[in-house]
Amino acid sequence: MCRRSAAATIRVIRVICDLLGVPHDGAERLHVLSRTIGSRASSREEATAALAGLDDVFLALVEANLREPTDTLIGRVVSEQVATGKLSAPDAAAMFHALFYAGHGPPAYMFGLGTLALLLDPGQLAKFREMEDPAAITAAVQELLRFVNVSHLGRQRVATVDVTIGGQLIRAGEGILAQPDSANRDExxxxxxxxxxxQREVHRHFAFGHGIHLCTGRALSLIEFEVVFKTLFQRIPTLRLAVPPEEIRFKKDENLLGVHELPVTW
Structure with a gap:
């Protein structure tokens, strides 16, 4: 059996669509636009057009909820913030755009890579299958997030004042590159x-960012990962790879690390 990542991604898209209040019939188009934005093969013109397309989708939803509010996240924010003048319609659309984009891509890719990491380590997988304590399962998922880390993009920052980090002086105006995946493997x-x-006690990792940049959807993502990984290996205890690891094709043309498909059998 071969579980293709596009189909899995669309299923995750439907989860975030339900939470936000986005109709399912647009999920396929939203997926295509998101892939265009995230692909390193996209031209500037293609990426710009895809960004505008997503903005148009969410601006239309904001305007529709201004006319007729719905009992959804978008509907409530529009009623409480946009209709009262606290937030502009374009700003609200941009916020929902960001929540949608980050709320489906990284989790979908993590499902594939996390499953692969467990299948490649039978000893750790056996321990995971035996876990019943919710706290232990949460800790295991945190370790998977540290170990896999789907985001491999360095964050470019410029110091506004002189600052010393780890004994290294960074002067005002100097640039730095923060690499979360490297930090998660810091010896x-x-x-x-x-x-x-x-069973590692992971006190901190950067899969969800840090500080004021901590992922807004962190709590939702953790719930998704705990449910998906535990349910998958409970329902299919004999799950295993159907091809040698070296035959698995990884996505190398996107801003997130993932697999094109994960062939499995049981």
Missing amino acids: TVFEDPDRLDL
Whole structure:
């Protein structure tokens, strides 16, 4: 059996659509627009047009809810913030656009990579299957997030004042590149960081960002991961790869790390 990532992604899109209040009949188009934005193969013109397309979708939803409010997240925000003048319609549309984009791509890719990481480590997978304590399952998922980390984009920042970090002076005006995936394998923080250890006490990792940039959907993502991974291996205890690992095709042309498909059998 081959579970293709596009179909899995659309299923995740429908989850975030339900939460926001976006009709399912537009899920396929939203998926195509999102892939265009996230692809490194897209031209500037293609990416710009896709961004405008997503903005148009959510601006139309905001305007529709101004005319006839719905009992959805979009509907409530429009009624409480846009209709009262606290938030402009374009700003609200941009916010929903960001929530949608981040709320389906990274989780879908994490499902594939997390499953692959577990299938490649039978010892850790056996421990995961035996876990019943919700706290232990949460800790295991946190370790998977640290170990896999679908975001491999460095964050470019410029210091506005002189600052010393880790004994290194960074002067005002100097640029830095913050690399979350590298930080998650920092040997000064995590013992034997290149080893998956589902019983590791992960006190902090950067899969969801940090500080004021902490992912808005962190709590939802954790629930999704805990439910998906635990349910998958409980319902299909004999799940295994159907091809050698070296035959798995990874996505190398996007801003997120994922697999094109994950062939499995049981």
